[in-house]
Amino acid sequence: MVHAEDLKRRAAAAALEYVTDGMRVGLGTGSTARHFVELLAEKVYAGLKVICVPTSEQTLAQAVELGVPIATLDEVGELDLCVDGADEVGPGLALVKGGGGALLREKIVARAAKEMVVIADSTKKVGVLGRFPLPIEIVDFGAVSIARSLEEAIRSAGCVGELRPRRDRDGHPFITDHGHVLLDAHLGRIPDPAALASAISEVPGVVEHGLFIGLASRAVLAGAEGIVVLDRQS
Ligand SMILES: O=C[C@H](O)[C@H](O)[C@H](O)COP(=O)(O)O
Numbered sequence: 001m002v003h004a005e006d007l008k009r010r011a012a013a014a015a016l017e018y019v020t021d022g023m024r025v026g027l028g029t030g031s032t033a034r035h036f037v038e039l040l041a042e043k044v045y046a047g048l049k050v051i052c053v054p055t056s057e058q059t060l061a062q063a064v065e066l067g068v069p070i071a072t073l074d075e076v077g078e079l080d081l082c083v084d085g086a087d088e089v090g091p092g093l094a095l096v097k098g099g100g101g102a103l104l105r106e107k108i109v110a111r112a113a114k115e116m117v118v119i120a121d122s123t124k125k126v127g128v129l130g131r132f133p134l135p136i137e138i139v140d141f142g143a144v145s146i147a148r149s150l151e152e153a154i155r156s157a158g159c160v161g162e163l164r165p166r167r168d169r170d171g172h173p174f175i176t177d178h179g180h181v182l183l184d185a186h187l188g189r190i191p192d193p194a195a196l197a198s199a200i201s202e203v204p205g206v207v208e209h210g211l212f213i214g215l216a217s218r219a220v221l222a223g224a225e226g227i228v229v230l231d232r233q234s
Pocket residue numbers: 028029030031032033084085086087097098099100101102103106
């Protein structure tokens with residue numbers, strides 16, 4: 001059996017082919033993106049010229065440590081490519097992201113990129129999104145009231161489930177890089193991701209949610225049988 005970490009690294013290695021000299025590249029967050037940053041750093045060491053925008057403090061620290069040239073998004077403006085992991089890859093390359101809490105910056109960076117390539121092991125591919133809890137980043141003012149409104153919004157989009165505040169390893173509220181808190185929506189299945197995305201976005205106090213729709217143009221999935229590259233029509 002191939003270890004999940006090996007599959008993540010294979011997907012990351014395969015995505016390197018989309019990076020060419022002179023590109024401005026968004027760097028994702030998470031264990032799969034971590035492999036990509038490591039492999040990209042080797043290319044940079046060998047002479048590849050890129051300038052990268054990290055999607056979290058964690059990825060920023062890794063990039064700096066490995067000598068990957070970095071800039072802020074405002075310094076580079078537009079990005080040529082963004083390579084990031086995902087918690088689920090659904091039909092049409094709709095994604096659930098934010099398992100690591102970096103969804104806000106990840107979505108801003110993905111939107112600023114001409115192309116978003118998702119890298120993952122093939123177990124992340126699902127027929128219907130929702131098995132993985134959907135992260136929702138909210139401000140901490142009126143969190144109870146925001147959660148109540150979110151429950152209504154979730155029901156209105158045909159979903160059933162429970163909202164749970166995210167905790168860190170010490171049991172404290174998880175705080176994002178931008179100082180917000182997270183609720184995880186345990187829904188099981190999301191029959192209409194677009195309807196849910198817009199219902200959630202309408203709730204005051206919501207900063208961002210982990211549904212990425214119409215952003216990824218390719219998904220590089222690694223399984224025991226090899227690499228499969230999906231586009232939105234696959
Ligand atoms: O906030 C974290 C990100 O959205 C990650 O890209 C996502 O959780 C996938 O992470 P991993 O590659 O560790 O499964």
